[in-house]
Amino acid sequence: MVELSAAIITRNEAHNIGPCLDSLHWVSEVVVLDQFSEDGTVEMAASRGARVFQEAWRGFAAQKNLALDRTTRPWVLSIDADERVTEPLRAEIEEVLERDGPEDGYHIPRRNYFCGRWIRYGGWYPDYSLRLFRKGSGRFEDRAVHEKVVVEGRTGYLKQPLEHFTYVSVSDYLQRMERYSGLAARELALGGREARWHQMVLRPLFTFFKMYGLKLGFLDGRAGLFLAVSYAYYTFLKYYRLGSDPA
Numbered sequence: 001m002v003e004l005s006a007a008i009i010t011r012n013e014a015h016n017i018g019p020c021l022d023s024l025h026w027v028s029e030v031v032v033l034d035q036f037s038e039d040g041t042v043e044m045a046a047s048r049g050a051r052v053f054q055e056a057w058r059g060f061a062a063q064k065n066l067a068l069d070r071t072t073r074p075w076v077l078s079i080d081a082d083e084r085v086t087e088p089l090r091a092e093i094e095e096v097l098e099r100d101g102p103e104d105g106y107h108i109p110r111r112n113y114f115c116g117r118w119i120r121y122g123g124w125y126p127d128y129s130l131r132l133f134r135k136g137s138g139r140f141e142d143r144a145v146h147e148k149v150v151v152e153g154r155t156g157y158l159k160q161p162l163e164h165f166t167y168v169s170v171s172d173y174l175q176r177m178e179r180y181s182g183l184a185a186r187e188l189a190l191g192g193r194e195a196r197w198h199q200m201v202l203r204p205l206f207t208f209f210k211m212y213g214l215k216l217g218f219l220d221g222r223a224g225l226f227l228a229v230s231y232a233y234y235t236f237l238k239y240y241r242l243g244s245d246p247a
Contacts, residue, residue, distance in 0.1 A: 208232040
């Protein structure tokens with residue numbers, strides 16, 4: 001097996017954790033940090049050989065850093081339960097580990113699926129995310145939402161995509177947008193940002209224009225239109241909550 005740790009955080013991910021772990025069968029260590037799931041996630045992860053720990057929720061970034069702290073291999077792959085490592089990506093990662101870099105971290109493109117279809121445009125592909133890095137060189141930036149890894153050292157880019165099976169339904173998507181808009185508003189407020197009326201008008205319009213027009217979201221048909229409209233609404237809601245109640 002490859003000397004690589006995979007780090008995953010979970011909360012009631014029984015519908016995802018099996019395929020995710022199956023795609024990591026070649027990894028020498030898998031660490032699952034669970035938030036006291038009640039749907040069998042822990043049992044499923046343990047049955048597939050993962051090292052499972054449980055912690056109360058501390059926020060996305062803090063939770064993922066706790067998972068990183070429990071890894072023991074020289075390289076770490078941070079992955080979500082709804083993501084899968086393809087065979088071509090596995091081969092590319094193995095090449096990096098055989099060379100021991102040369103970079104200290106690598107951005108991986110994500111191939112995002114929405115309600116059963118691959119979204120090619122609107123900024124959803126290649127959707128690079130820094131996920132592979134030397135242990136000790138990377139940590140998740142302390143943010144309420146849209147957490148990302150910051151690496152001390154040089155970073156590069158892989159070519160093969162990580163598959164991301166996001167949002168099982170429209171209602172699931174809208175519920176998460178509701179939650180994330182509140183977290184994003186709180187983050188803006190903590191940063192000293194203030195809401196202005198023009199932000200609630202112009203920023204959502206620009207979000208729609210960028211996704212649907214500039215990034216060719218219209219080529220994804222009805223799905224592209226829905227995503228552009230809903231992202232514009234998310235932007236409006238974020239700034240509206242900033243000006244009223246960021247909770």
